[in-house]
Amino acid sequence: MARTLAMFTDVSLCIGCRACQVACKQWNQLAPEEPEWTGTYQNHAHFTDKSYRLVRFFEETDDKGQIKQWHMMSDVCKHCAQAGCLEACPTGAIYRTEFGTVNINQDICNGCRYCVSACPFGVVSFNRDTGTATKCTFCNDRIHNGLGPACAKACPTQSIRFGFRDDLAGVAEKRVEELRKHGYKDAQLYGADPKGDLGGLNAFFLLLGKPALYGLPEKPKLPQRNVLVDSLLSIGSALVVGLGALVAFRGRGGRGDA
Amino acid sequence: MEPGLLKSADWPVLIDLYFFLGGIAGGAFVIATIANLLGHERYRDIVRVGYYIAFLAVIPGPIILTVDLGLPTRFLHMLMVAKPSLEIGRDAVTVGPFHLKPFSPMNAGAWALLAFSACAFLAALDVFLEHRGGRSMRTFRGVVGVIGTFFGFFLAAYPGVLIGATARPLFVSAHWLGALFLAVGASTGGAAIALILSVLGATRREALSRLMRFTAFALVVQLAALALFILSVSTAGSAGIARALAQLITGPYGLPFWLGAVVVGILVPLALHLGGVTRKAAPAMTVLVSVLILVGGFVVKYVIIAAGQAT
Numbered sequence: 102m103a104r105t106l107a108m109f110t111d112v113s114l115c116i117g118c119r120a121c122q123v124a125c126k127q128w129n130q131l132a133p134e135e136p137e138w139t140g141t142y143q144n145h146a147h148f149t150d151k152s153y154r155l156v157r158f159f160e161e162t163d164d165k166g167q168i169k170q171w172h173m174m175s176d177v178c179k180h181c182a183q184a185g186c187l188e189a190c191p192t193g194a195i196y197r198t199e200f201g202t203v204n205i206n207q208d209i210c211n212g213c214r215y216c217v218s219a220c221p222f223g224v225v226s227f228n229r230d231t232g233t234a235t236k237c238t239f240c241n242d243r244i245h246n247g248l249g250p251a252c253a254k255a256c257p258t259q260s261i262r263f264g265f266r267d268d269l270a271g272v273a274e275k276r277v278e279e280l281r282k283h284g285y286k287d288a289q290l291y292g293a294d295p296k297g298d299l300g301g302l303n304a305f306f307l308l309l310g311k312p313a314l315y316g317l318p319e320k321p322k323l324p325q326r327n328v329l330v331d332s333l334l335s336i337g338s339a340l341v342v343g344l345g346a347l348v349a350f351r352g353r354g355g356r357g358d359a
Numbered sequence: 360m361e362p363g364l365l366k367s368a369d370w371p372v373l374i375d376l377y378f379f380l381g382g383i384a385g386g387a388f389v390i391a392t393i394a395n396l397l398g399h400e401r402y403r404d405i406v407r408v409g410y411y412i413a414f415l416a417v418i419p420g421p422i423i424l425t426v427d428l429g430l431p432t433r434f435l436h437m438l439m440v441a442k443p444s445l446e447i448g449r450d451a452v453t454v455g456p457f458h459l460k461p462f463s464p465m466n467a468g469a470w471a472l473l474a475f476s477a478c479a480f481l482a483a484l485d486v487f488l489e490h491r492g493g494r495s496m497r498t499f500r501g502v503v504g505v506i507g508t509f510f511g512f513f514l515a516a517y518p519g520v521l522i523g524a525t526a527r528p529l530f531v532s533a534h535w536l537g538a539l540f541l542a543v544g545a546s547t548g549g550a551a552i553a554l555i556l557s558v559l560g561a562t563r564r565e566a567l568s569r570l571m572r573f574t575a576f577a578l579v580v581q582l583a584a585l586a587l588f589i590l591s592v593s594t595a596g597s598a599g600i601a602r603a604l605a606q607l608i609t610g611p612y613g614l615p616f617w618l619g620a621v622v623v624g625i626l627v628p629l630a631l632h633l634g635g636v637t638r639k640a641a642p643a644m645t646v647l648v649s650v651l652i653l654v655g656g657f658v659v660k661y662v663i664i665a666a667g668q669a670t
Contacts (some may be wrong), residue, residue: 193436193451209433217369222364322526322531336518339541358468
């Protein structure tokens with residue numbers, strides 16, 4: 102396997118211009134969509150089959166309900182090291198590339214939509230036109246030709262950076278330290294630790310507050326961790342039910358036979 | 360988990376119907392096999408009707424699942440693809456074009472459905488031939504029965520494990536769903552056999568009474584698994600999960616859950632059974648009890664999945 106590629110999104114540098122969102126749409130030839138009024142500049146409310154990149158806008162309020170700070174965060178598929186969508190996929194359409202990214206093979210996907218409900222971040226979307234599931238590929242065609250994803254290329258503030266995971270993790274660590282020195286006490290990395298939740302995220306983030314502020318789960322969990330326990334409980338239940346049947350049907354007949 | 364960010368697969372009610380019928384098929388097969396094992400002659404009607412139900416109830420399954428796909432022509436991809444990818448998940452096994460993913464309940468379930476369908480067909484064929492005056496192939500039926508029992512339990516339980524392995528707030532910390540679905544399969548399978556036998560009026564009273572005793576036992580397991588499921592969700596501790604649970608037990612799904620799944624589906628049939636109705640009263644009462652169990656069995660699967668998809 103080649104060195105793992107990753108994307109580091111630093112929200113402290115994001116200016117909410119949405120150049121990444123546009124670049125993504127253009128390169129991946131994603132069709133236009135009706136805009137939504139979400140209450141902020143954010144469009145759309147969620148990832149869709151035609152929006153793989155999404156700049157989220159949040160207004161942080163103080164105790165009196167006054168706006169304290171605006172937060173902008175360019176969100177994307179996390180290409181989790183332990184990916185719920187990949188594990189859920191019954192067809193093997195979702196696979197891990199030699200760069201550690203997670204892709205959906207459009208020639209194999211049969212549109213069962215299990216991955217959509219298995220993603221802990223609500224990334225994967227179902228495309229009704231193609232009948233398949235779609236999501237960000239880290240611009241698979243571009244990265245295989247040394248170009249880097251379109252969003253990172255377009256970002257004017259280097260809020261989105263792309264490179265080898267181990268290099269970027271170092272950059273991210275330094276940036277957090279610097280921000281903390283400048284008074285951003287809640288600055289923290291999300292998904293950067295390869296020993297952390299989901300084995301680390303290949304798209305990790307620098308946040309200026311708790312993950313919940315950005316709508317991210319505090320501790321994302323791999324849904325498939327339930328499979329073994331639930332299967333064992335099912336086997337237990339099968340034994341109980343089977344035993345019940347043996348007891349119910351056992352013994353001499355004759356009584357009341359007609 | 361912040362449910363606002365998560366997405367739902369938006370499976371239609373047709374999928375619930377498949378889960379319901381698959382449970383009946385699995386449950387009826389298991390009952391028929393065990394009855395056959397303990398009294399080939401005595402439970403002849405239960406065995407015959409059980410295997411017929413198992414076969415008939417499983418037939419719509421693959422059709423429903425195929426129709427629901429975004430690309431129905433690719434239904435075989437559940438089991439095989441011409442050129443499989445390399446890294447497709449934990450402990451995945453690829454043999455030629457075939458793949459088995461033990462941690463993808465949908466993939467494992469597709470294999471189980473295939474294997475069970477074969478067993479259900481062979482068992483139904485065997486009882487059919489015997490009924491038409493042929494010789495019963497005892498050993499053959501026994502082997503098919505044992506293999507089919509494994510896959511029958513699997514078929515009944517796996518949808519619960521499947522929805523339990525999603526990121527939906529109601530399911531992400533939940534356990535016991537597989538056990539619950541298995542018990543529902545057993546109770547609805549038993550109820551389906553009892554319903555047919557009571558309507559036909561063709562069986563021995565004693566055999567039917569034993570069937571109802573087992574069905575009542577399955578209802579108790581079902582109630583226990585349901586309680587444990589709710590308990591596992593309620594102790595998860597996150598605000599998003601608590602909201603999702605509230606949808607199920609007090610929100611828009613509260614009425615169908617309590618009235619349909621618990622009272623009509625479990626408590627009333629159990630009370631009627633314990634009151635001796637299914638042993639002493641007219642067959643019409645057994646019909647009533649069976650219908651209540653079947654309605655409750657569908658409702659419990661439907662409300663859990665609907666509430667899970669909605670929040």
